[in-house]
Amino acid sequence: FLVMSVAGRATTAELNVFQVLELRSVIGFFILLPLVMTSGGFAAMRTRRPVAHIARNVIHYTGQAAWLYALTLIPLAVLISIEFTTPIWTAILAVTFLGERLSRPKLAAVVLGLIGVVVIVRPGVGSVDPGHLVVLGAAVCFGISVVMVKSLTRTDSVVRIIFWMLVIQSALGLIPAVYVWRTPSLELWPWILLIAFTGMSSHFCMARALTYADATVISPMDFLRVPLSAL
Numbered sequence: 162f163l164v165m166s167v168a169g170r171a172t173t174a175e176l177n178v179f180q181v182l183e184l185r186s187v188i189g190f191f192i193l194l195p196l197v198m199t200s201g202g203f204a205a206m207r208t209r210r211p212v213a214h215i216a217r218n219v220i221h222y223t224g225q226a227a228w229l230y231a232l233t234l235i236p237l238a239v240l241i242s243i244e245f246t247t248p249i250w251t252a253i254l255a256v257t258f259l260g261e262r263l264s265r266p267k268l269a270a271v272v273l274g275l276i277g278v279v280v281i282v283r284p285g286v287g288s289v290d291p292g293h294l295v296v297l298g299a300a301v302c303f304g305i306s307v308v309m310v311k312s313l314t315r316t317d318s319v320v321r322i323i324f325w326m327l328v329i330q331s332a333l334g335l336i337p338a339v340y341v342w343r344t345p346s347l348e349l350w351p352w353i354l355l356i357a358f359t360g361m362s363s364h365f366c367m368a369r370a371l372t373y374a375d376a377t378v379i380s381p382m383d384f385l386r387v388p389l390s391a392l
Contacts, residue, residue, distance in 0.1 A: 162386060165360055167237075169181065172345075178230050179341055189327050214322075216309065222334065223302050227299035228299040248384070255311065274381050311371045322368050
């Protein structure tokens, strides 16, 4: 996710957010194909929960578009600090809809992580900027998406979840991407390939992690991105 954010800043400096998202999904699909083939091929990608996949990806696509758009409005450190309200939304939704228990250690992890983010980034945050509200909306979308992925892991494989993520998001973004399309410069292609690979692999890792542990355990671990961002 951290590498994706760096690659996202590099690509959105030249290309529209919708084009970046489309390139990420389409190229990511071809990167995933070997895993699809070794997991039973396209026949094994059939799902009994198409509505859940569509809903999850519409919400996640909206959050991702807002997140990339916010990258063009506010500094990366500020964006990450606000994005880390995601564990709060994830915890609330996981307890409400998945029946997970928010124990004291889990709650402490969320609270201490948020305090750490505020301590690190607060000096760089002044008055409220529209970019702050945009990324806050993205954080809520990400929280909903994490909980929906956790629900999907109960019936679908990780490869199937990521397969439908890339297919649905490619379809969602096709028309907006074509409308704003610009031919990327040769120097930009390494960044595009990097955002495609990390965009697929980060969500694959997240979905895999959610097959082993509750969302209230996995989400706060994402706070590791704060010191890594500083590094």
